[in-house]
Amino acid sequence: MSTIAPAPVHVVEAESTPTPKRRRRRGRVRWGMWITLAVIAFFGFAPAYWLLRTSLTPDHLVFQFPPSLLPSEITFDHYATVFGNPEIFGYLRNSIIVSVITAVLSVVVSMYMGFAFSKYRFGGRKSLMYFVLSSQMFPQALLLVTLYLVFAQFGLLNTYLALILSFTTFTLPLCVWMLKGFFDALPDDLIEAARIDGASPWRIFHSVILPLAAPGLVAAGLFAFVRGWNDFIFALTLAGPDRQTLPPGLVNTFISEASTSWPALMAASLIVSVPVCIAFILLQRFLVGGITAGAVKG
Missing domain, CATH: 1.20.5 (Single alpha-helices involved in coiled-coils or other helix-helix interfaces)
Structure with a gap:
């Protein structure tokens, strides 16, 4: 009578407990x-x-010494001063107009440039790409005199157009490269499938590519918006009192040769920072997705 050999038993050693060291x-x-x-x-x-x-x-x-972490007295008079100054709302209006138009114009131009650099092959493509990126190597203040003379020649000083063109010029290179990296992550099979279905290049880009590129567009637009919102030197030089944005407007309002109202300036700075913070909070999901999507090829 034959006997069946028992199956081998595998003994699993218990994981050793971590040593005190x-x-x-x-x-x-x-x-x-x-x-x-x-x-x-x-x-x-x-x-x-x-x-x-x-x-x-x-x-x-304000200048008590030694300074304390918590104020011994609290007042809201400085906020009342800010809200009671009609010039602040004029600067706010100018900032919104310039920043929004700069963001829209930067996104519209950079999305076409980024898609062309990403999906099309043409002579001088790489040279042109590095030429666009090389514009970021020059200090922006170095070009201020040249832009001032050009805008003065065409009668564009003290206008919204001067600020929008100057801001867009400096935001385009980074927006183009950001969107190019995002378009690189999109597979070419999507474009080929749309071509087989008979879609034109214009239809492919606007109906297939752009909906998928929404996070990248939001990231580029937010970057351009913040660039236009925070600029100081160009808004101070190229725009007159009626077209100045918040950064130079606040400085001219609360800082003078005789005195400086630091608490009111801090209150105004805190108030005008709220829109940007809200934009980041609401769009942070798209911002992170747009910045990181181009880092990994799909």
Whole structure:
């Protein structure tokens, strides 16, 4: 009578428990990470906190020594001063007009350029790509005199158009490269399938590619918007008092040769930062997707 040999039994060794030395090493790494994050958070939020603190501090306590982290007195008079100044709302209107048009124009131009650089092959393509990128190597202030003379020759000084053209000029290179990287991540099979279905190149781009490129378009538009919103030197030089945006407008309003109202300036700066912060909060999902999508080829 034959016997059946028993099946081999595989013994799984239990995972060895971490030694005290390993636990201490993991604890030090964890504490190091938390300390690093705390330092980064401090450098990120300390200026914003001091901005808020100064805006709530009465004038006679702004320069007290030693300074205190919490104001001994709180006042909202500086915010009332900002909201009661009609010039601030004029600067706000100018900033919105210039920033929105700059963002739209930058996205419209860069999406066509980025798609052409990504999906089409033509003579001088790489040279032209690096030529567009090389424009970022020149300091923007270096071109201010040239732009001033050109705009003065064409009668464009003290107009919205001068600010929009100058801002768009400097935002286009980065927007083009950002969208090119996004278009590179889109597979060419989508374009080939649309061509087989009889779609024209214009239809392929607007009906197939652009809906997929929405995160990249939002990221490029947000970058251009912030560029137009934060600019100081071009808005101060190329625009007159009626067309100046918030950065130079706030400086001219609260800083003079005789005195400087730092608390009111801090209150105004805090107020005008709110729209940009809200835009980042609402569009951060698209912003992160648009910036990182081009880093990985699809």
